[in-house]
Amino acid sequence: MTPPAELPSLVDLGRAIRAGETTSEAATERCLAVIRDRDPSINAFITVLADAALDAARTADRELRSGRDRGRLHGVPFSIKDIFDVTGLPTTAASHVRREHVAGRDATVVARLRNAGAVFVGKTNLHEFALGTTNEESAYGPVHHPLDSSRSPGGSSGGSAASVLAGMAYASVGTDTGGSIRIPSAACGLVGLKPRYRDVPTQGVVPLSASLDHVGPLCATVADAAAIFAVIADAPGGGDPAEAGAARGLRLGVPRRYFLDLLDDDVARAFDATCARLSAAGVVLEDVVIPHAGETPAAYLHIALTEAAAFHARTLETRPDDYTPTVRVRLEAGRYVLAEDYLRAQRCRHVLRTEVSAALEGRDGLLLPSLAVPATPLGAATVRVSGADEPVRNVTLRLTQLFNLTGHAAITVPCGATGGGLPIGAQLVGASTASALRIALSLEPHLRGPRGSSR
């Protein structure tokens, strides 16, 4: 495994393109060359849009020469998870169930990115219908981690994360229903933002669980995430690193109980070191408790599976063999949930939302690890953590799914690496997306540590 150099920032590339120091065409050609070279072994893409991307890049360059500047994303090569509609293309959701689908129009997020000048190099692989955290169950085959092909890049937005880490795109946009942006971002050493619920529209996105689904970016830096969020949320402004406030005096709650009970040793060491760096920088860290956090997986399972089963009921009846076996089983299980237990899960969600809001009261945010384990081996059903074999799905969702239930904004930022060079992420949670981005901008140098990057 070769730890890669620091990834290039989309904001820096956009600035260079707009200043005439490089062109969108050159950047796009570079990404397409990496796709040709590396994607046969990584399998990040379901559809590569080479010709369309080069046409869009040349158009972006022509516009700048003629004085039309669309902003920070102008001419920047993006990938997009193949769960978003793009006009004229299939939205496969990595499933044979959608073999015949062709999108009639762009998803709102795609249209906003296109209007901002983004260039789409392709649509990325994912865990089928986003129902999984390893990207192994896909009709198009598993995605391999760019740093270690025997491992998963995480999921469900695994192709998106792998595409950015490998240099096939400068950023990607994915979805996060239980952690599907933050898990692969942490596993791949990226910044991944799950905005606050409903800050970014889901129109034109194949749903997994409508009340838990969020849309957000996977990218190299917090400033990149802020620039993308401004476009996809149609909320201009913010995200310039120059706007980052001082770290000193920020107050963060650290929810230790439950969240730090089950961590890989390397993750625990990296998180402790991160807390020490933040304290040395003058950040005030205070232990907080989410009293009912232990009930999170139960509530999540009942809500996610029930809502997903409702969406898939018809095709489970008519085309059951077009699903991968494991995804089919999970969806079928959701059809058995009793209404009274679904309603209890919703009550639990309300309790948890109140408790997370209370923990944020008087503080700038919460701090916890993003992913309890480093990138997991492909094919592993369980992973050894704290002396026990834990199901991969449970342990990978453990630190992220709470904030899908509560709707709070959460962002993962690289904070270290294992001895073998696998990335580790720290998660910041804010009352709003703006506040999560603001503290992440301020703390990013301290989170990443002395190397400036974990990668």
Place this chain on the structure above:
Amino acid sequence: MTPEDWLESARADAERRGLPDLRAALEGLARSAGVLREADWNDDASGSSEPAPDAPPPAG
């Protein structure tokens, strides 16, 4: 219906439908249902528990 009764019924139906692989997923749901039912924020129609401070909002 207790979670145990539910699990027995769901497993039997899954077998009838030719879906024996559902067993582990259904067992996970039964455990989760048990966790939710045992939680201290549940209402009790007998009035022996304090009502929740306010009603939960609609889903989402």
